[in-house]
Amino acid sequence: MSSTDISMTRDTHHVHVEHDEHHHDQNFFEKYIFSLDHKTIAKQYLFMGILWAFVGGFLSILFRLQLGWPEATFTFLEPILGGWIQNGKLDPEFYLALVTMHGTIMVFFVLTAGLSGTFSNFLIPLQVGARDMASGFMNMLSFWIFFVASVIMFWSIFIETGPAGGGWTVYPPLSALPEAIQGSGDGMTMWLISMGLFIVSQLLGGVNYITTVINLRTKGMSMTKLPLTIWAFFLTAIVGLLAFPVLLSAALLLIFDRSFGTSFFLSDIYIAGQALANTGGSAILFQHLFWFLGHPEVYIVIMPAMGLASEVIATNARKPIFGYRAMIGSLIGITVLSFVVWAHHMFVTGMNPFLGSVFMFLTLIIAVPSAVKVFNWLATLWRGNIRFTAAMLFAIGFVSLFISGGLTGIILGNSALDIQLHDTYFVVAHFHLVMGASAVFGMFCGVYHWYPKMFGRMMDEKLGYIHFWFTFIAVYLVFMPMHYIGIAGFPRRYYNWTGFETFNIFTDLNTFISIAAILGFAAQFIFLFNFVYSMFRGRRATENPWHSNTLEWTTPVLPGHGNWPGEIPTVYRWPYDYSKPGATEDYIPQTVPFSKTQSSNLPNERDFE
């Protein structure tokens, strides 16, 4: 039965392709809005991701103003902030809403949807050699559900009581009780609805990515001939598929606690001296459920960036990636470990200390696969024939930020040290370097590198360099001082710290950080200009501008529907045959059979396939 299935699916697929070659009568909506084509959907995700990144960045500038100049009055912001600013002073609850929305937007809408959504959609079919995703319809649905989630989240910023304000982790009881703060009112309801839809969108996308990688690889594309990007997207999708449903559970239970009077997370609460009826629930339980997603989420954010950086580094160092199988193995290691470390976010919530030490042990093991990856990136760069393209700079920047941020992870993973460091700016600095900025760098590296395949034109390299150096320096100038004030005990999420004698000595540093943040944000407009300008005026790209080996560069400059005009190419070799001794050029695409490269074939080359 199953064998007949295969032939049936193939036949229909074939017919489908021919159909598209003969008819080009899609209307505007089919082609650009409700498109089923993975490349268009990827671009839709990219535009949304960029849009959200600017919104999220702008919010961070607002609260950096407050932190950098706590005594100043910001009357010039009154036209845009309206009631949220009184006599030039930011409303304290608005400050909390700003941090909450900055976190939510950046983690979910930019670095999950914007990063995975863009590059998994764009690169999976192109790099595995498929006409499109397994289900184009579900892919389209995934984007539009994400779009609806985005609209709801964006809308919530403009309602009178403001958006969610309980932190991006939305811990109950604060988030469960609308009477607690304004940010737990309608804004939180919209946050939960939006996130529910977002999770559905992620699951639809995720099953598509996984199925496409399993079923739609072209002939010869074995799992160990896949580019590391695909391995990264594949495992990211698996992590998302298993972690997001648990957040959905937590969100649904929280919705019931908020709106239907249940007590899953609520017990023994007094508001203004009045005891609430809720009894029996556990707030810690929510934290367990949340971090069962929350921790894998940081790997959902960073693994695609790792994949993109691996590919860009190997291509532009003109060297095979060092330790290809170790790279896959470490990705798998990270995938597995990501599910068993969540409680290191909860060391100080009153968890049993013994449990804390178990999670500490597991957490520190993650340093091993992470270090393997870093070692391999550095070893790939070592004595390479490096071309410093803008994408390559961002890839190297990614490695740098990942190392800097990763080192402090080893410190924070210790449950004893975490007692001092928890909820200080040390934590903020750590995760912004290791998963925030470095994932953003991975995303930039991907955009600069694959822009020619997306839009058929090159981005401007010079503007790319300027963008890179400003961003890179700004990121370090922002987050390095943060470590310092964090070790000194400076707490997160404080609207105003001038009342504490201890922290007043850090006024200069805070002002410095804010100036660096504003510069870094301003530098992003260079990218925005480059991105939009190059789309219309950029230098025209060739089919394979980077002399890269992977399959997407064998398609036309602007691949049409179905990606390859003729047959799907067959794959003969792994994607990293760069600078192979004896070869005529310094790259051999995956589609070149070994019979054509007799001069560079190694004696037992195919034994390890």
Place this chain on the structure above:
Amino acid sequence: MSTSTTLEAPKSGTWDGGNEPMKASYGKLMMWFFLLSDAFTFGAFLIVYGLSRHAHTPYTGEAEAFTFSTEWWPIPEKVFNAFPGFHGVDLPLAFVALMTMILIFSSVTMVLAVEAGHRMDKKDVEKWLLWTILFGGTFLACQAWEWTHFIVGTDEGMLLPDGSRYYGASMAFNQYGPPLFANLFFFITGFHGFHVTIGWVLLLVAFISTVNGVYHKRGHYEMVEKIGLYWHFVDLVWVFVFTFFYLI
């Protein structure tokens, strides 16, 4: 010549691309992966159940002397002992056992429908789908009755400290035990029932399509198979829900 041919051909093993390594179409794979993720959603709910229940004091006295109280978690047999038409008769777990049997029967008829689809036997597919729809619908009706009974409550109700009695259940308070007992009952059986309802609608659509000959023209009944996977999963989840809520 022979060396060049070995150099030419890519390997053609199970995972070497150009085929379906798990011998399943993309649609079936997607269903499997969706079910895997859905299992995590249910898993989270059942863990919430386990932890919440563990956090409450169990009833330690004699089973005969059991009364409903917010002080302890109720004994399930004492809560779920009603049967339609047998008012006031103590029939512990009889009704839920019947419901479970009906759902398991619906799984059996589902298997037969899928099997008939493999044989391309349109009449048989129709027949077994109809049975599945019937059993599934009966299960939902049973659940509706059980919910109604749970909400309305028993004749005795719960004796409150002030001497009055409380009947039935709401989200805030219930006659059977701590609030979370009813909260979790409504939420988890409700979430399961929601899944059954979706599956039931899908079955209905599949039945109409089968009658119209959609699948027969397509040449295969894979859609029935995919819905079958979902239906079995929902059935399996019920086994866990049943174990947690009613047996333990």
